Structures are given as C-alpha cells and as structure tokens.
Amino acid sequence: MQTSTVELVLNADLNEDKEHVLWYKSKKFLIGVCVVATACVATGISLAVISANNTAHETHRAEVRASMSTPVAGTSWTLEAWGYKDEVKDDNYMVVVDMFDTSKSTIEKYQDEGHFVICYISAGTLESWRPDANTFPDSVLGLAMEDWAGEKWFDISKIFELEELMEPRFQMARDKGCQGIENDNVDCFINKCVSGMDKVDLTGYQLNYNKWLADTAHKYGMISSLKNAGDLVYQLVDWFDMVIVEECANYNECGLYKPFTQQNKGIFSVEYKTSSTAAKCSEAKEEFIRRKWNSDSTWKDCDY
Template sequence: MHYTTALTLLTGSLAIAAPLDGRAVTQFPKGTSWDIVLNTKSLELSDFQKAPGTAIDIDLFDLSQPTNRIAELAKTKKVICYFSAGSREDWRPGAAQFRPSDYGRNMIWKGENWVDVKSPRVREIMKARIELAAKSGCHAVDPDNVDGYSAYADYVNYLASVAKQNNLAIGLKNALAIIPAVLPNIQFAINEQCHEFGECTEYAQVSKANLAVFNVEYELKDCSHPTGVVLSSVFKPLDLDTVGGQC
C-alpha cells in the first residue's frame, strides 16, 4: 500500500532500538474490532484515540517521528505499526540504506521496488524497523508487501522471530498461499479486499486458530462472514486517510 506523507525520520535513527523487556506479546483473538489509518497527514492524536475498535493499524514512521505519539496511543489502543517489509520506497529517508543489489523490479507505485528478501542487508534493515516499533511502544507490526513469491514464507517467519525477540505480535498481510507455513508464528492476519476477490474462505485456518482476521475493503462493502471465518471488516477509501468505516 502506497501513501504520501512528509517524514522527518533520519536514516541513522533506524539502527537504534531496544525491546520492551518483560512485556507479554499482545494477543489479537478472532473478532477483535479494529481501524486502519495509514495516511495520517490531516489527523491529530485525538482522532486516533477516538477511532472505533480496540486495535488500530497506523504508520510506524508517521507517528513515531519527529515526536513519538505511539506510546500515548498505546495506553488505550492495541497499536499495530505498519511498514513495508517487501519493498524499498524511495520517499523514505531510509532508502539510502539499500544497495542497488538489494532491490529489483518496480512495483505498482512510482518509486517503489521489490526487495531481495534473502539479502542479509535487507533483513537487517527490517530488523531495525521492528526494533523501532518496539522502542516506540507498538504492540504489533504489520509488515506489508510479503506476497510476491512463495519463498516469502521463510522471510515472514524470520520477521516473526525478530518480533518475538522484541515482545511484539506480528500479522500476515495478504499472502494467502503462505498461511499454513507461517500460521504458528503469527498473531493475526490482515487482508485487503478478500470479499472483492472471493478469497475470504482462505482464512478458515486463521479463525480456527482463534486469531483475528482484519479485513479492509475499498470498493465492495460486504460485511458477511464466510462459513468458518470470522472477519473484522472495515470499508475505507483507497488512501486510508479516514477514521471509521467499521461493519
């Protein structure tokens, strides 16, 4: 998911972070209500605090820099912190950390490229982002763009191990094909448009494991639950710049 916001995060600051010792990994049982707002440019902290739902998915960088608002938000919400784990975004200050060999073909959005998830440098960059999430007070991470190839299962499990070391929950974003391979290591799933694409039934394993399935639809407002699947659905504009829209 691409969104444009002015960021003031300095590249070097991604390297510093420490896990929140002693905090249990937050659980997201099926049926957990949620909201997702990734384009935060016109919103205040109070808007997020008033958002419907017990969990909220927000941009890690927007709310952690230059002033950390995540810790305050986390007092009343289960905060899921979004970042792209499968791509290099040239509008991020951290873009210079990637070597040319770390990324390849273009994605849909201008300035965004798939990364080599087997690259040790890419994994270190993402490890630092997870550590930043822990330091900022997030309860969980939402690593996006991990549905490019079947080989991403190993990558997601690596990210999950880093999240666990930092006492963070982690969700699987889309990537339906790798659900069985990563299910033991995730605490929730996030899906975009499973109703529109007829894919919601694929989450039966996740619901059976009593994990939340957070669904966002952009075109089709469908609040139904397929047999064996419990969805926590919201209907949003594509820019993901508004609060609310729960079923």
C-alpha cells in the same frame, strides 16, 4: 657590604607581598576547584535524576504494554496507516499506525487510552521517501512496483543481506513502543518482483523471509501480522499472530485465511469497493472477520 636598615625593611615588604600574592592565587585556585567540583556534582545529580526518570518512564510504559492482551478474532480496530480516513474510537481496541510517521508520544497516548498499537512497515519493498532508504543498496532491490512510483520490490533471494538491513526497523519500532508489526508487501512471490525468477523460484525464499519477519518481531517483544499472501497461510499461520487482508471478499479469497480464526487469531479485512456492502458484512460476521469498507474515502466498520 653591609645592608642598610631601609633595605631590610624593603626586602621584608617584598617577601610579604610575594607571600600574599601566592596565598591569594592559592585561594582563587581552591575556590575554582570548589566551583568546578560543585558544578560537576550538580551535573552528576541532574544526570542521575534524568536517568532515574527515564528508567521509571520506560518501566511504566512496559507495564502498560504488558497489561494489554494480544488482539484475537473479532477484535475491533482502527486503520490510520493507509487507505482512507478512519476514526480512533474508544471501543476500537487495536489501532494500526505508520511506524515512521507516528511519534513515540502519539503511540504512548493511544496506549494510555487503552489501545493496542500495531505499526505498519513495508517489509517487502523499498519506499524511496523513507528516512532509511539510502541504507539499502541496489544489490538487494528487485523490479519496480507497478502503479507505485518510487517503490521497488526487495530481491528476497538476498535474504541474509535483507535481514541485516531490516533489523534496525524492528529496533526502531520497539523503541517507539509499538506492540506489533504489520508486514506489508510480503507476497513478492506472486508478483513480478525479481527479474528472471517466477513463483516457483520465489516461494521458498518468501516463506523463509516471512518467517524471519515474524521471528524478529517476537524477538523484540512484539506480535507480527501477515498481510495478504493467502497462498502461504497454511505454512505461516503458526508463525504470525494475526492477518490483515485487502479485498478478500471482492476476489472470493476470504476462505484462504480461515486457519487464523481456527486458532482464535484475528482476521482484519478491508474492501475498497462499496458494492454489496450489506452482504459482505454479513459474510464477514459469520466468518469472524473484522471488516472495513470504503465509503466516500472513509473507512466504515461493518456492524457486529
């Protein structure tokens, strides 16, 4: 059968249409590829810029922290973390804040203003309101703290389990820019903290745990402050960089902490009772202790 001229023309038109469609689809595909590629390149550039900015920021923060010296005996300070109200003054070099409750930006602000930032954690108890409280199983907990609702002692005989559970807190402190750690409640050994164990049983565990706390802070580039635990000062003064003490004047225990000032390490003390303030401040000055005292629920500094 012969093909007519009309059919040849129609077939030619159809073939041309198919080629046009294929070309159009190919063009759309190539345009799509280019758009996606451009977007990917732009995203990659944006991510690279963000990464570079973050790196530059962290480098700057590290330089700021490195430029600041470790607090020594006689250093002025502000206590925001606990107790009463206190004011961050320009001439108060050290500032103590709550590690969980204080933002990274606030810590950086204090450092930019020339303050050395110590971050408070309860290293010896579980506070039920903290965001990581559910990571601590009952097996590492001791007895409830007297007069402190929602708080239990750690069973410091479970030191290996506690080390694994506590290390993320040091990582968090490091990431926030804390320059040091105030380790609270590290005197379980003289309290009713673990059922069936007394001071003799617990002292060795306490020493080992406290040394681990200091070593771990140092591992993450921070200094470490002992809190109270006067009976262990001679064994721990070489591990810790300073000490924060509650009511040593009231209990006539300030002499227990003298090994710190003998190494030019700071003793920072607070007194909750306002009686005999002048005498207590005079005594603190003689012993190179930076003391605060309670005045109408506000921390006041002894004059130096």
